[in-house]
Amino acid sequence: MLAGGAARRLGGADKPGLRVGGRALLDRVLAACAGARTTVVVAGPRPTARPVTWAREDPPGGGPLAALAAGLRHTTAEYVVVLSADLPFLGEPTVARLLSALAASEADGVLLTDAEGRDQPLVAAYRAAAVRRELAALAGDTAGREAREEPADGKGRADREGGLGGEGREDRSGGEGPVGREGGFGGEDLVGREGGFGGEGPVGREGGFGGEGPVGREGRAGRAKPAGREGREGSGGRPDLTGMPLRRLTGALRLDRVPDAVASFDCDTWDDIATARARIREHGHVLDEWISAAKDELGIDLDVDTGLLLDLARDAAHGVARPAAPLTTFLVGYVAGRAGGGPEAVAEAARKAAALAQRWADEATDARPDA
Structure with a gap:
């Protein structure tokens, strides 16, 4: 170079x-x-x-x-x-x-x-x-x-x-x-x-x-x-x-x-x-660019399933409360790291958190408690 x-x-x-x-x-x-x-x-x-x-x-x-x-x-x-x-x-x-x-x-x-x-x-x-x-x-x-x-x-x-x-x-x-x-x-x-x-x-x-x-x-x-x-x-x-x-x-x-x-x-x-700099911020590029920059800054090399994490953040925000979205994704990352890291660990932790968020959402829509 x-x-x-x-x-x-x-x-x-x-x-x-x-x-x-x-x-x-x-x-x-x-x-x-x-x-x-x-x-x-x-x-x-x-x-x-x-x-x-x-x-x-x-x-x-x-x-x-x-x-x-x-x-x-x-x-x-x-x-x-x-x-x-x-x-x-x-x-x-x-x-x-x-x-x-x-x-x-x-x-x-x-x-x-x-x-x-x-x-x-x-x-x-x-x-x-x-x-x-x-x-x-x-x-x-x-x-x-x-x-x-x-x-x-x-x-x-x-x-x-x-x-x-x-x-x-x-x-x-x-x-x-x-x-x-x-x-x-x-x-x-x-x-x-x-x-x-x-x-x-x-x-x-x-x-x-x-x-x-x-x-x-x-x-x-x-x-x-x-x-x-x-x-x-x-x-x-x-x-x-x-x-x-x-x-x-x-x-x-x-x-x-x-x-x-x-x-x-x-x-x-x-x-x-x-x-x-303008192109980097275009809608079709900004998330990929941001993830790449964040990984470099944090010194990690990890394939991030962006769609999976965005879906989890959406479920937590809708099923619990908006502030739950960033907190939940942080917890998923922390647990995945303790489990050895890698895409599989992230996916497993995200699946569990998404299921929990769905249960919270289901309770909010129930008209009455279970008989």
Whole structure:
């Protein structure tokens, strides 16, 4: 998951920490890849809803490809899921669908397309070997070009342009879609800067790759020097991908596409944040969103039969009194927890409480006592 971008369109706000439906965007994406064997987030460490592995490109802000390389370093998985950290409506079924589609395909990757049909390379699953191969080729091509362009004074382009900082010389966007700059990959691992990368899990937008391939870890751009086919090197002696846009990678891969306007929705602007927050509160979504947020906040993982509990609350309110509804559901949860928890324990406790509420209701409607 890539989660370390500058978020300029949000005025430099801490995008991964912005809340939608009471949960940080980063935590929402982490929930979508909860089944990952390893979760890697390419960004500076911060509190998260579940444990992750942290990675960082060198220099920080060096662009999506540098971040992707940093994240891939932490996985040996065959597939990597690449996610940005600003996808409020991404869920586990979508991540599973991407991985299943990739496994059934001969393509190098499978990505979502948005409502306008634009590619979203930071909501995608990739073959890690293909990504490492192309990252290595890009690093080698850049090295060869800089060697050819070195002037007589012996100074490379990095020296002449004042060095390659976190912003890079080129636009870091991944192409024409809103995904662009802050991208990343993952497989069964999750990584990420403002998204993240990993091996067998999702990764993200403003992040990068690492792994054990030929790309190398987080190299810092120093004085440019001829490097031949071995790649332009950073201060750590590794090929340098600083400043390269994501499209340099995706343009070299064979990709299949899956349309999904909802899961691919990302939050680049304050208007996007407002839209996401409004959608969360729509009638058809609000209860599921609230239950998910409450479970995350309380640190529990439990399949909740919402219909069963709502029916119990209704029976208690109608058969006893309105305040009985929340009190009864609390007691059911408490008893289920003492019984070991789980859906079966909740269902059994709810059945008993519903039967009691029905007996109270029956007594209220009796015209006279039983003979």
